[in-house]
Amino acid sequence: MHSFKSTLLSAFLLLLCSGTHVHALDTSSHCGDYDSVTAGQYSLLLDQWGKSDASSGSNCAAITSLNGTTIAWKNPWKWAGGNKIKSYTNMQLNKGMNKGLKTISSIPTTWKWSHSTSGNVVANVAFDIFTSTTPGGDNHNEIMIWLANFSAGPICSSYNAYGIAVAVASSISLAGYTWDLHVGWNGSNNVYSFLPSNGVIITKFSGDLNVFIKYLRGRGSISSSEYLKTLQAGTEATSGTATLTASAYSVVVN
Template sequence: MLFTLLPIILATAAVTLPLASPLDTSAHCGQWDSVGAGSTYSLLLDQWGLSGATSGSDCARITSLQGSTIAWVTNWTWTGGSGVKSFTNMQLDVGLDRQLANITSIPTVWDWSQSTQGKIVADVAYDLFTSATPGGSGANEIMIWLANFNAGPISAVYNSDGTPQPVASNISLAGHTWDLYSGSNGANNVFSFLPTNGTITTFNGDVNTFLKYLTAHEGLSTSQYLITAQAGTEATSGTATLTTTKYSLTIE
C-alpha cells in the first residue's frame, strides 16, 4: 500500500501585545487633575481649598518611575485665607481595602527637599484613611508629618497659648520620636504624628508601626480597612517647590 505523506503546515498566528503607556511627565495644574503612573500610583492635584485663596496656583509633574519607585515635583503659591488650599500627593492604587489585622507591614522610602520664598504655611506628610468597609467612607484619618512649616495639626485640646496639646509624647516609631495629636475634622477622627525634633527629609520605615500603635493605645479597631494611602504637601500660603527624588510605598 502506498502512503502519501502530505506536508503539514503549521501556521503560527501573530500575537500583538499591548504597549505600555508612556509615562506622562508633563506639568499638570488643574484643580482635580489625576496622572496615572503605571498601575501602582496616581499623582493627584487635590486643590480642595482653592476657593479660599485670593490668588495662586499649584502645578506638579512626575519626573521618573522605576519599578515601584517614583519621583515628582510640586510647585505651589497661594495667598489669602487661613485654610489649606491644596494637597498635591502621590496616591497608592494597589493593595488597599485590607483589614488592619491582615496587614503585616507597609514599607516606605521618601527622600525629598523643598525650596521656599519667604514664610510659608504648609506640611509634608503621609495621609491614610480607614473605613469600616472595603472602599467605604473614611472614618479615621492618620497623618504622619515629616515637616511642619508654621502649620498645626488638628487637636481636640489646646494650650492656653493656642498651641495644640498632644495626647501622647515622645513615641519612638520607625527610627524617630513623635508627638501624637488627636481631634476631629467634622467627618473623620484625625490622628497626627509630628516629629519632636525638626524636619525629616529622608524617611525609611514601616508605616504599619503607626497603625499598630493606634490600635494598641488609641482605640483604632483592627477590623477597620485601609482604603487610602497618600503622601504629599498640604499648602496653605506662601510659595514653595517640593522635590521628591525617591518614593515608594507597598502594603504587605
C-alpha cells in the same frame, strides 16, 4: 534557526496582536484643580479642595521618573490670602487597598524629598492614611504622619493659652524617630496626627508605616477590624511660595 532579530520581531507582532499597549510615562505639568496622572501602581493627585479660600495662587505638579515601585515628582505652588489649606498634591498608592488592618504585616516605605521656599510658608509634608469600617467604605479614621511642619499645625481638640496644639502623647518611638501624637475631629472623621518631636524635619524617611497603625490599634483608637482605604504622600499647602521635590518615593502594602 530563527535569528535574534526575527525572534524580537515575532514577539513585537505578538504584543500588537494581543491588544496590549505600553503607555509612555506622562511627565507633563498638570495644574487642574483635580487633575490625576496614573503611573504604575500610583496616581499623582492635584487635590485643590481649598482653593476658593485663596485671593490668588496656583498649584502644579509633574511626575519626573518611575523605576519599578520608585517614583519621583515635583510640585511647585504659591498661595496668598486666607488661612485654610488650599491644596494637598499627593502621590496615592492604588495597589493593596481595602485590606483588613489585621491582615497587613508591613507597609515599608522610603521617601527622599526637598522643599525650596520663598518668604513665609505655611505648609506640611506628610503621609495621609484613611481607614474605613468596610472595604471601600466611608472614611472613618485619618492617620497623618508629618515629616515636616512649616508654621502649620495639626487638627487638634486641645490647645494651650498660646494657641499651640497640645499632644495626647509625646516622645513616641516609632520607625526610628520620636513623635508627638495629636487627636482631633475634622467634621467627618477622627484625625490622628504624628508630628516629629521638637520640630525635627525628616527629609529622608525609611520605615514601616504599619507601626503607626499598630500603635493606634494598641491604644484602642482604631479597631483591628477596620480596612486600609487610602494611602497618600504629599504636601498640604496653606500660603507662601514653595516647591516640593520628591526625588525617590516607594511604598508597598504587604
